[in-house]
Amino acid sequence: MNPPVALTIAGTDSGGAAGTAADLATFAALGVHGACVITAVTAQDTTGVSDIHAVPLATVEAQLRAVFDDLPVAAVKTGMLGSAEVVELVARLCADRLLVVDPVLVATSGAVLGGEDVRRAYLDHLLPVATVVTPNLDEARALLGHDGSPRQVAEELATALAGRAAGAARRRRVETNTVPSSGIADRVGLDTLAGARGSTSGATGGSTSGATGGSTSGATGGSTGGSTGGSTSGATGGSTSGATVIVTGGDPAATGSCTDWLAEPGKPPIPLTHPAVPTKNDHGTGCTYSSALAAHLAHGASLREAAEQAAAYVTRQLRTSKTWSLGRGRGPIAHTKETR
Numbered sequence: 001m002n003p004p005v006a007l008t009i010a011g012t013d014s015g016g017a018a019g020t021a022a023d024l025a026t027f028a029a030l031g032v033h034g035a036c037v038i039t040a041v042t043a044q045d046t047t048g049v050s051d052i053h054a055v056p057l058a059t060v061e062a063q064l065r066a067v068f069d070d071l072p073v074a075a076v077k078t079g080m081l082g083s084a085e086v087v088e089l090v091a092r093l094c095a096d097r098l099l100v101v102d103p104v105l106v107a108t109s110g111a112v113l114g115g116e117d118v119r120r121a122y123l124d125h126l127l128p129v130a131t132v133v134t135p136n137l138d139e140a141r142a143l144l145g146h147d148g149s150p151r152q153v154a155e156e157l158a159t160a161l162a163g164r165a166a167g168a169a170r171r172r173r174v175e176t177n178t179v180p181s182s183g184i185a186d187r188v189g190l191d192t193l194a195g196a197r198g199s200t201s202g203a204t205g206g207s208t209s210g211a212t213g214g215s216t217s218g219a220t221g222g223s224t225g226g227s228t229g230g231s232t233s234g235a236t237g238g239s240t241s242g243a244t245v246i247v248t249g250g251d252p253a254a255t256g257s258c259t260d261w262l263a264e265p266g267k268p269p270i271p272l273t274h275p276a277v278p279t280k281n282d283h284g285t286g287c288t289y290s291s292a293l294a295a296h297l298a299h300g301a302s303l304r305e306a307a308e309q310a311a312a313y314v315t316r317q318l319r320t321s322k323t324w325s326l327g328r329g330r331g332p333i334a335h336t337k338e339t340r
């Protein structure tokens, strides 16, 4: 039987901890075939980022078209996109897909991986069409433009994105009228503008988020039924009501546990708590988490289930890497197969 396919759109990390290295290793570990579209090549190690080479926009687009025209992509995950124009391109070509956006702005090491124009492009273009957004606390505060507790920023960001999602659906209608026909343009067809509810369940291995049309009702847009405990089906692509926001992290040092806050628009945020692993070997943790989330969604899990499983996976990998001593800086989260 075919495995589900997930696509990562991200940058490379020469040190093998974050970016596409983390994403593909995580997909493989979780039984998903990983496709990858490279947006930037970074010279990076455990101590920081020393160089970034942006892949030309046309090459990013060509990679996207090659993957979408050929493979039954059940879920898309974005990491470092690096420029506002790549953010816009991804928003345009992935708007009706099951889309996990990790809004990478700053690396653990402090390196800036996306400037103010990238932050704006996320807010204006990509986050409004995302199914789920996974900022860490700093990224969530940066996106909102102000401080707040993890719970507060998760709730506020979900509310803000819900407001933008309707506008994005309107914009998509205008844009898809002008996109020349191709494999992708066909799938991002007029029917989908109401918010495609095409099956993206990777469990079948054969589905792409097809233009099946669907309800314009905000209640179904970007549905994440599992987080309310009501649905057993996986999340679907094409948000019209706004993304679910998961603000990751918390303060493990302070409490011995990590709490990720899952917020759906219009609902009280839900705390998802798991044990903290005391370690500095956490480079690549955010990439690993969002890839694990996408992998579980590609298997057909509900969002709540996928979020819990992703955190459990990260925790296991951190337990493996916590005794490692690799590199001079912040060591990698383990991408090796579990040894115990």
Ligand SMILES: Nc1ncnc2c1ncn2[C@@H]1O[C@H](COP(=O)(O)OP(=O)(O)O)[C@@H](O)[C@H]1O
Residues within 6 Å of the ligand: 108, 135, 136, 137, 248, 249, 250, 252, 258, 259, 260, 275, 276, 277, 278, 279, 282, 284, 285, 286, 287, 289, 310, 311, 314, 315, 318
């Ligand atoms: N020390 C830790 N122990 C266990 N889980 C962790 C630890 N640090 C982060 N996590 C978990 O890893 C996932 C990614 O979170 P985070 O570290 O905030 O991402 P980022 O790398 O983008 O800052 C979340 O589920 C978070 O709770």
Ligand SMILES: Cc1ncc(COP(=O)(O)O)c(N)n1
Residues within 6 Å of the ligand: 010, 011, 012, 013, 018, 019, 020, 042, 044, 079, 080, 104, 106, 107, 108, 109, 113, 282, 283, 284, 285, 286, 287
């Ligand atoms: C190519 C690339 N993508 C993403 C990150 C963020 O990961 P982290 O927050 O663990 O540094 C990174 N450092 N490099």
